[in-house]
Amino acid sequence: MFDFLKSISAKNPNAGRGPEKPAVSVRERVSALRHLPAFLKLIWATSPALASANLVLRLLRAFLPLATLYVGRLIIDDVVALTKLPAAARQLTPVLTLVGLEFGLVLLADALGRGVALLDSLLGDLFANQSSIRLMEHAARLDLDQFEDSTFYDKLERARRQTLSRTVLMSQVLSQGQDVITLVLLAGGLVAFQPWLLGLLLLAVVPAFLGESHFNERSYSLSHSWTPERRELDYLRQTGASDETAKEVKIFGLSDFLIGRFRTLSDDFYRQNKSLVLRRAGWGTLFAAIGAAGYYGAYVYIIARTVAGSISLGQLTFLAGSFARLRALLEGILSRFSSVADGALYLQDFFDFFALRPRIVTQPLYGERPIPFPRPIQQGFQFENVGFQYKNGTKWAIRNLSFTLKSGEKLALVGENGAGKTTLVKLLARLYDPTEGRILLDGHDLREYDPAELRQEIGVIFQDFVRFQLPAGQNLAVGRIDERHNQPRIETAAQQSLADTVIAKLPHGYDQMIGRRFNGGVDLSGGEWQKIALGRAYMRDAQLLILDEPTAALDARAEYEVFQRFKELTQGKTAVLISHRFSTVRMADRILVIENGQFVEIGSHEELLARGGRYAELFQLQAAGYR
Numbered sequence: 332m333f334d335f336l337k338s339i340s341a342k343n344p345n346a347g348r349g350p351e352k353p354a355v356s357v358r359e360r361v362s363a364l365r366h367l368p369a370f371l372k373l374i375w376a377t378s379p380a381l382a383s384a385n386l387v388l389r390l391l392r393a394f395l396p397l398a399t400l401y402v403g404r405l406i407i408d409d410v411v412a413l414t415k416l417p418a419a420a421r422q423l424t425p426v427l428t429l430v431g432l433e434f435g436l437v438l439l440a441d442a443l444g445r446g447v448a449l450l451d452s453l454l455g456d457l458f459a460n461q462s463s464i465r466l467m468e469h470a471a472r473l474d475l476d477q478f479e480d481s482t483f484y485d486k487l488e489r490a491r492r493q494t495l496s497r498t499v500l501m502s503q504v505l506s507q508g509q510d511v512i513t514l515v516l517l518a519g520g521l522v523a524f525q526p527w528l529l530g531l532l533l534l535a536v537v538p539a540f541l542g543e544s545h546f547n548e549r550s551y552s553l554s555h556s557w558t559p560e561r562r563e564l565d566y567l568r569q570t571g572a573s574d575e576t577a578k579e580v581k582i583f584g585l586s587d588f589l590i591g592r593f594r595t596l597s598d599d600f601y602r603q604n605k606s607l608v609l610r611r612a613g614w615g616t617l618f619a620a621i622g623a624a625g626y627y628g629a630y631v632y633i634i635a636r637t638v639a640g641s642i643s644l645g646q647l648t649f650l651a652g653s654f655a656r657l658r659a660l661l662e663g664i665l666s667r668f669s670s671v672a673d674g675a676l677y678l679q680d681f682f683d684f685f686a687l688r689p690r691i692v693t694q695p696l697y698g699e700r701p702i703p704f705p706r707p708i709q710q711g712f713q714f715e716n717v718g719f720q721y722k723n724g725t726k727w728a729i730r731n732l733s734f735t736l737k738s739g740e741k742l743a744l745v746g747e748n749g750a751g752k753t754t755l756v757k758l759l760a761r762l763y764d765p766t767e768g769r770i771l772l773d774g775h776d777l778r779e780y781d782p783a784e785l786r787q788e789i790g791v792i793f794q795d796f797v798r799f800q801l802p803a804g805q806n807l808a809v810g811r812i813d814e815r816h817n818q819p820r821i822e823t824a825a826q827q828s829l830a831d832t833v834i835a836k837l838p839h840g841y842d843q844m845i846g847r848r849f850n851g852g853v854d855l856s857g858g859e860w861q862k863i864a865l866g867r868a869y870m871r872d873a874q875l876l877i878l879d880e881p882t883a884a885l886d887a888r889a890e891y892e893v894f895q896r897f898k899e900l901t902q903g904k905t906a907v908l909i910s911h912r913f914s915t916v917r918m919a920d921r922i923l924v925i926e927n928g929q930f931v932e933i934g935s936h937e938e939l940l941a942r943g944g945r946y947a948e949l950f951q952l953q954a955a956g957y958r
């Protein structure tokens with residue numbers, strides 16, 4: 332009978348598509364149910380008031396089907412009894428009272444049903460909002476390298492995607508409880524009459540349940556194994572039509588290429604899903620027919636007993652009604668069981684994501700507490716044989732690097748593309764921890780400080796700084812977001828970074844929305860954006876300022892002015908500058924030259940020129956370009 336299960340399993344819908352996740356076993360599905368208590372706890376915590384009201388209404392609602400059927404039975408028996416009386420003796424009042432009672436029960440059931448739906452929807456909305464907030468909060472706590480890992484993205488993606496289906500899961504779990512109570516009550520009536528009818532009932536619904544769970548499992552496996560492709564589809568959709576990419580897509584004529592890839596992937600998914608949906612519909616029809624046959628078998632039996640006179644007409648309606656109701660309930664419960672198990676599998680992704688822990692945490696050598704950050708920094712930072720390898724990288728980005736960044740010093744980093752300059756500053760800001768060696772601050776390993784406190788004391792502007800779609804003032808204030816209402820401070824930072832000249836030209840000044848994504852937004856030129864980003868560093872008021880290619884997009888005059896101010900503004904502060912422009916680099920107290928992640932030389936501009944090494948060579952090369 333269940334050959335279809337084997338035949339379907341053999342035709343793995345993912346066949347031929349790279350590394351695939353095996354179909355989820357029944358054991359995995361059942362074991363995923365263990366997440367339900369934690370899930371219900373989360374729902375309860377969302378709003379105990381709404382959750383308890385929901386439970387009370389559902390409990391009341393669970394009793395109504397039995398009560399309604401029972402009153403229906405009394406009505407029919409009364410009517411039959413009345414028809415047997417002489418016309419003069421027929422009293423309608425008791426029957427009408429019963430009809431009134433049934434009417435009341437129907438109204439109550441409807442009101443309770445609506446109440447439950449309302450509470451489900453309110454609770455679901457609240458829960459979805461809170462889960463999204465928790466997801467964002469948790470993602471913010473994780474490390475940068477976790478974001479660079481594609482399996483992490485898949486987890487995040489699945490956890491995020493499931494926000495909506497989790498609210499569906501919530502009402503499914505609650506409805507399940509409600510229906511089980513109704514079922515037990517109705518089954519009690521049926522068992523009292525003829526226990527084997529219950530067996531017939533099970534026989535009628537079990538095949539449908541097995542079919543449902545099988546297809547749910549296939550559907551989950553398909554959807555799970557397609558997570559990376561779905562991310563790619565989203566990426567293609569975004570790249571094919573967004574303000575950020577439109578320019579290059581047009582110039583390079585990329586739309587056919589992008590659409591072609593999108594079409595191939597989406598057609599492939601459509602085909603696989605279609606075949607699954609078709610098989611599901613086919614088997615579903617057959618199982619529904621089996622269920623109906625079971626019902627009519629029981630119906631014939633009950634009719635035969637009524638005709639034989641062993642039960643009343645009212646009992647006939649009650650039993651036939653109970654049987655039909657039970658079949659629908661049982662079918663619902665069993666098929667819901669498999670979608671609950673299915674939803675619980677998704678819960679696994681949700682809890683898996685929350686189980687991820689950041690690794691960049693304080694690791695105090697002595698005692699429990701991180702050591703307090705020095706204010707001011709006394710000696711500075713010391714790299715001791717530092718090596719770093721990206722998790723997904725094949726070679727060392729930095730190796731055997733030792734040097735000192737003295738307190739108050741302005742250090743420039745020089746090296747060719749890919750030499751490891753940005754990696755070095757990411758290590759300084761503890762976005763990553765060294766793979767080998769250590770970085771000391773005032774004699775203590777950076778790992779002994781609280782990472783949040785460390786980052787507060789560091790102002791970094793990366794070359795790929797974010798162009799936030801926010802008003803100009805807030806775009807500067809992201810450097811110190813708790814000061815976003817401090818207008819004088821924002822304006823001072825803007826003056827220091829020359830962003831004030833950009834903002835002065837905007838129609839709404841500091842309130843002008845920047846970026847084209849939102850209504851009324853104005854886009855800026857690359858250099859104008861850079862002045863805004865630079866302003867963030869001045870908002871920060873940190874002890875260590877790191878500017879990674881801060882002036883690459885600035886015109887010659889702006890660059891000159893920025894560096895005139897930079898020297899004044901970083902008086903007494905430690906600063907690291909990364910630049911390919913020697914006009915910028917030469918302003919630093921010392922210059923560290925690195926190549927392939929390794930130390931080459933360090934010294935002032937004059938010292939390095941006099942030495943005639945790599946720096947002198949690169950400097951002459953650039954100078955020759957100007958002659």
Ligand SMILES: Nc1ncnc2c1ncn2[C@@H]1O[C@H](COP(=O)(O)OP(=O)(O)OP(=O)(O)O)[C@@H](O)[C@H]1O
Pocket residue numbers: 479721722723724728746747748749750751752753754755
């Ligand atoms: N997130 C990453 N994952 C894997 N490898 C990376 C990552 N970021 C950088 N790399 C690799 O590490 C090496 C050093 O990169 P880094 O960005 O530090 O160079 P850089 O000196 O700042 O270069 P540029 O002058 O081009 O900005 C390069 O080989 C680069 O390919």
